[in-house]
Amino acid sequence: MFGPGNLKAYTENTIVSIDALAKHCAQIRATGLAKDEGEFLDGIRCVAAPIRAEGGAIIGSIGVSAPLARVTPERYRSWGVQVREVADGISAKLTSGEVQD
Numbered sequence: 001m002f003g004p005g006n007l008k009a010y011t012e013n014t015i016v017s018i019d020a021l022a023k024h025c026a027q028i029r030a031t032g033l034a035k036d037e038g039e040f041l042d043g044i045r046c047v048a049a050p051i052r053a054e055g056g057a058i059i060g061s062i063g064v065s066a067p068l069a070r071v072t073p074e075r076y077r078s079w080g081v082q083v084r085e086v087a088d089g090i091s092a093k094l095t096s097g098e099v100q101d
Contacts, residue, residue: 013038033080034061038068045071047080051088054095062087 007018008038015021028034036046048063071079 011038011041011042013042015039030086032056034063035076035080036065043068045076047083049080049084050091051094053094055085059094062090 009016015024028060032049034048038044044065045068046063046065048061050058051060062083064083
């Protein structure tokens with residue numbers, strides 16, 4: 001629950017203030033990618049992108065997580081591009097009707 005206090009910290013990198021979380025969310029919205037630099041688990045780096053339904057509502061996501069030591073900055077950028085492309089492709093199939101129940 002959000003309130004006037006700080007959010008729970010899981011690691012030294014966890015976002016613990018509502019203001020910082022709002023800025024982080026604005027960055028995610030602008031780039032289309034959510035990135036985690038050990039915010040939940042030390043030494044783990046993640047990148048994810050939303051899967052959208054018709055009308056733009058987010059209905060899921062797809063992402064990659066790996067140990068920080070195995071994810072160079074160049075690989076991290078490359079994964080971000082790939083994750084966004086896959087998420088956009090899934091979204092396109094969902095909104096075009098190619099995916100059936």
